[in-house]
Amino acid sequence: MSATIIDGKAFAATVREKVAAQVAKLKEDHGITPGLAVVLVGEDPASEVYVRNKGKQTVEVGMNSYEHKLDAATSEAELLALIAKLNADPAVHGILVQLPLPKHLNEDLVINSIDPAKDVDGFHISNVGLLATGQKSMVPCTPLGCLMMLRDHHGSLSGLNAVVVGRSNIVGKPMAQLLLRDSCTVTVAHSRTKDIESVCRSADILVAAVGRPEMIKGDWVKPGATVIDVGINRIPAPEKGEGKNRLVGDVDFASAAQVAGAITPVPGGVGPMTIACLLANTLTACARANGLAEPE
Ligand code: NDP
Numbered sequence: 001m002s003a004t005i006i007d008g009k010a011f012a013a014t015v016r017e018k019v020a021a022q023v024a025k026l027k028e029d030h031g032i033t034p035g036l037a038v039v040l041v042g043e044d045p046a047s048e049v050y051v052r053n054k055g056k057q058t059v060e061v062g063m064n065s066y067e068h069k070l071d072a073a074t075s076e077a078e079l080l081a082l083i084a085k086l087n088a089d090p091a092v093h094g095i096l097v098q099l100p101l102p103k104h105l106n107e108d109l110v111i112n113s114i115d116p117a118k119d120v121d122g123f124h125i126s127n128v129g130l131l132a133t134g135q136k137s138m139v140p141c142t143p144l145g146c147l148m149m150l151r152d153h154h155g156s157l158s159g160l161n162a163v164v165v166g167r168s169n170i171v172g173k174p175m176a177q178l179l180l181r182d183s184c185t186v187t188v189a190h191s192r193t194k195d196i197e198s199v200c201r202s203a204d205i206l207v208a209a210v211g212r213p214e215m216i217k218g219d220w221v222k223p224g225a226t227v228i229d230v231g232i233n234r235i236p237a238p239e240k241g242e243g244k245n246r247l248v249g250d251v252d253f254a255s256a257a258q259v260a261g262a263i264t265p266v267p268g269g270v271g272p273m274t275i276a277c278l279l280a281n282t283l284t285a286c287a288r289a290n291g292l293a294e295p296e
Contacts, residue, residue, distance in 0.1 A: 003227075003260040006149050012272035015148070019279045020061040022295045026286065027062070034286035035064035036094040036120065036278075037086045041079060041105065042072035047098045054096070057275050063282060066092060072102050079105060080113050087115040093289055094120035094282035099170070117288060120281040123170065131177050138281055143175035145273025146207060146228045147182070153226060153262055154205075158183040163200055165189045165216065165250070166209035171230055175207055196220075208250035218255025227256055227263040230270045 026032050036058045040051045051067065058065035068082060079097075086092045095118045101107050111119075116126040122140035130137030150157060162184035166172035172188060179186045189199050200206055200220040208216050209230035221227060231250030240246065249266030257263050264270055283295050 003257040004153075004262040005257075006153060006226075006228075006262050006264045006269060008145070008149060008264055008269040009272045011149060011152065012145075012276035015273070015276035015280060016057065016061055019276070019283050019295075022283055023062040026283075026292075030290065030292065032286065032290055033062070033064050033091075034093050034282050035066060035091045036096065036282045037066040037068065037089075037092045038096045038098060039068045039070065039079070039082065039086075040098045041070045041074050042102045044100070047100075051098055054275055054278060057279060058282070061279050063279065064091065074102075074105075076105050076109070079110060083110070083113045087113075087118065090289075092118065093286035094118055094278075096121050096278065118285055120278055120285055121170075122174065122281070128169070128174075131174060134181060138285065139178065139277075140170060140174040141277040141281060142171050142209075142230060142270060142274045143178050144277040144281075145270055146175060146230065147178045148277070149228065149264065149270075149273060150179075150205060150226065151182070156182075157205070160184050160204040161187070161202055162205040162207065163187045163189055163203035164207045164209065165196070165200065166207075166211070166230070168209065171209040175209065175230075179205070179207075210250040212250055213248050214250070214252040216251040216256065218252060218257075218259045221256050221259045223259050224261040225259075227251055227260045228270065229253070229264050229266050231266065232271060 038051050038054055055065045055067050086095050095114050111123045112125050116124045119127055119138050122138040127137040162179040164172050164176045167188050167190045176186050176188045189196050197220045201222050205226050207228045213233035213235050229249035229251040233248050234245045235248055237244045237246035247267050287294050
């Protein structure tokens with residue numbers, strides 16, 4: 001293996017420490033405690049794990065965590081009424097509605113009902129527009145975490161060729177916007193891209209956000225490139241026992257690590273950074289709401 005492993009778990013711990021120190025200072029200097037409300041509708045097991053982790057880490061950095069677990073049959077009107085209440089609550093600085101929502105709820109409508117200033121996921125249409133036009137916004141947590149790791153590894157990203165595989169609203173598109181803002185030459189690849197292997201091989205920075213286990217092989221990677229693997233896929237692991245699973249990314253780590261200059265592992269790469277950035281965004285939202293200087 002030749003690639004440097006980018007340790008997202010360790011990096012996320014430093015981000016959380018920094019947030020915790022700033023939260024402590026906010027309390028001491030201004031008597032303010034940032035608050036994050038997480039809304040979960042239904043009983044999706046993966047979502048329940050994410051929400052539990054978010055709540056735990058929120059409390060660990062000294063913020064208030066407000067969890068709202070709603071029945072799967074909750075009506076749109078009931079969910080919108082809860083969001084309106086959270087929008088109006090001065091103790092709540094960040095609101096996150098865990099996706100995906102049950103099918104009978106309109107995700108766009110729900111997300112766009114969150115006060116953009118409290119939209120710590122950065123999915124509200126206003127934040128999407130602000131990011132696209134280079135204005136101050138809430139930046140989606142997963143791409144923000146990827147950007148932080150890339151900046152930490154490279155310093156300046158200016159002039160590098162970046163390929164983002166995946167064009168979802170929550171990862172691929174905002175990732176492309178952030179890389180463009182850092183002056184990369186950005187290509188967004190997706191399921192209709194022709195000769196995707198060659199497109200990937202042109203990348204100095206390759207971000208995989210596809211949702212297909214180990215799709216990107218070592219021979220798709222330019223020698224020395226930095227590979228950021230956003231994918232979280234659960235695949236059967238009979239070697240661990242019957243019915244057991246293991247987590248893999250969208251990149252075939254074993255072959256890609258032979259070629260890449262640096263690579264994020266799964267687990268322990270992008271995943272931990274996502275929650276750390278959620279906490280950082282909540283702190284930023286709290287500072288803005290109180291007219292205080294933004295945390296760095
Ligand atoms: P989506 O399913 O919303 O989007 C997947 C994208 O990949 C689409 O744009 C799709 O193209 C593209 N795609 C699918 N198949 C192919 C293919 N064969 N070749 C090229 N492109 C393809 O997924 P998300 O963006 O929500 O998530 C992507 C991955 O990241 C998932 O594994 C998810 O679990 C993970 N994730 C991890 C997070 C973390 O914290 N680490 C947070 C969020 C997501 P098209 O648009 O043409 O259909």
